[in-house]
Amino acid sequence: MSKVDRRITKSQEAIKKAVTELMAEKSFDDITIQNIADRADVNRGTIYLHYTDKYDLLDKMIEEHINNLRELCQSASEMTFKEGNYVWFEYFENHYLFFSTMLVSKGAPYFRSRFLELVVEEYRPEVDISEGKNQGLDEDVILQFFASAMVGSVEWWFKNGMSLSAQAMAEQTGALLDRNLV
Template sequence: MSVKLDRRKKYTRMLLKESLMKLMQEKPLSNITIKEICDLADINRSTFYSHYTDLYDLLYQIEDEIIKDLSEALSSYNYTKDEEALQMTENLLVYIANNRESCQTLFSEYGDPSFQKKVMMLAHDHVIKTPLVGKHTKPDISEYVSLYIVNGSIHIVQSWLKNGLKQSPKEMAELIIKLGNRGLSSFQ
């Protein structure tokens, strides 16, 4: 009996998450009501409140799940090996492609800026450990180099999502690593 309830609970939460993401593609969270989410998910308000305290609780749980997944993926790499930077970047892009709708929505103009900042800081904490930053820069400027690479990479990913993922995750990973390693001079 509890397995059935767990499946039903997961399904309901999935519907609520998908409904919020769909609505956030059209308008900011401040203009979305719980009633709209419930109508779209075809559930009643009491069911919503049995899972979440409010819209922000729902949004933060979606964001936290993505941050947790990204953190686990980033933590599984050895940053002393150059070749793993490409593999790590490609795997992150595969994750983003597989979760395209949520990632695209959360990184859009209607997304939560604090989520975008959390992703940037998470990436920054891992990029600063890579040989890309560590061995090629002086310690006093490595922080700036890392922030530059992360911010540029996030904007590349946002554009990639917005343009419909026309390039493969591997192609995008190679571009990001190439820009990070050698900057614009690698394209001349």
């Protein structure tokens, strides 16, 4: 495996940070490559070296976070909902600017739909409609209901300035999932 040049990593991180900060200030449509370059303190050419355009940059940022969340789910597969949710909420807290910008702004509906798809995918193995309280219900309705509730809870948390700790959010959302999903 080849070693990535630290300068490349540093430039890419500066570019990602710049676009996230700019999205917190204005609509994504109003952001130019020059705005991003100026904020990141890099040349426009550096951005084009790594990304086709600003949409490619945003897509890659979204996929990076979705993949990180997916990996967290895999590492948390033996945990309770509360424990697993804490891993997620801690990640959200550590990447506050990105997630708050993506979920609160109207400029990134694609992120919300990708996030919702990920939650549905991760909850699917937990749904059993063959017996118990979910017997006779449609699996897709159950999954959409709880995934929408989870995404909505994360949005609410950011909109309210993370008024509860990551631990409290994990405990409460985990308790609701334990009570209703399994």
